[in-house]
Amino acid sequence: GNALPFAGGPFWTLPIQHWRNMMEIGVRSHLVAAWHAAPLLIERRGLLVMTGYADPEAEVIAGHVFYDLAMTGVSRLARTLAHDLRPHGVTALALSPGFTRTEAIMAAFGDRMPPGGDSIEFPGRAVRALLADAGVARHAGRTVRVADLAEEYGFGDLPD
Template identity: 75%
Template sequence: MRAEPGPGTVAVVTGAARGIGRGIALVLGEAGATVYLTDRESRRRRYSELPGTVEDTAEQVTGRGGNGIAVVVDHTDDEAVAALFRRIADEHGGLDLLVANACDGNALPFTGGPFWTLPLEHWRNMIDVGVRSHLVAAWHAAPLLIERRGLAVLTGYAGDPGTVIGGHVFYDLAMTSISRLAETIAHDLRPHGVTALALSPGFTRTEAILAATGGALPPGTDSVEFCGRAVLALLADGDASRHAGRTIPVADLSTVYGFADTGDDPPM
């Protein structure tokens, strides 16, 4: 059984410069965790005009009471990912939590449509970067998670049966693949006391969504920290293995565990 989240907790959150990854990291910081945050978006090199860098998030995690450690990683670089987990092995010997979140889904304008009308470059952004980076991170994290009987969370989205998620074939393939990946990873890790699952956020006020909509969002959208509350609840649950292999909406977990969204967006 894992200990309650706190100063002894060691976590990795990939893709944490902004968005849901940042929100998860901030909530873990409030719990006092040591959080290794990865992203290619850094103060030295910017890829997007959106606000936020991995160093910014690390400072905010520390400001909330945790220990934020910024690690600039391009998750298409397997050796850089391997080096991250070698560092964690050297410094801590194990890992309590992996949140595999890095993706490049916003690299091209996200507009659904018939599959033959969509740029093939979406494959690279969503499959080669998104799905593969989830797998590679979990591959390297597995021995460290086994050491501490930890938790692996993959972020993705669940769709209704018979629908194409987002009306976008590449997005649908990526999200469906992440769900299946969580199921197979859970199968392999279960005998070693590690729980793995996929977490499906709702309509979340990420920086990319706010920029795309001009801030004009309908009521009922979620803050980036809502997903973090779900991760923290799972981490604290000594019986989280009952969720293993599932893709679970954050809203469902809020009912199970009794947490609520703050309704506020954390300042950058």
């Protein structure tokens, strides 16, 4: 498995099971969910939001090839799904949250938790802002940082 904390390293030193967990489960789950949701999204001219990461200048995300491929793969998936869904009035995009203080991360880091980080509510506030935006289609196919949306829409995160 790849339970937290997982350490990065040269690709040949990483457990090959991480491929399955991150690509076959992580990326595939986004595609399968979108596949099942597409008829409803088309009927309602809805919004499809996935979690990705896109920074063409970034080094390997977390120093972990499988994690990097999964995150950037979802960002490419958002672009592809936006292409297919746009003619039907559906906006598909990926959100890129910052370092998020999930229960799993908090448990994994314990007393070594780095300062800062985003609450689990912060990405939810971004989704709420996107849903309220009549011009949300301008984000179609993009991977947008939650922090950038907070600035654009004027919402904040919860205090620590």
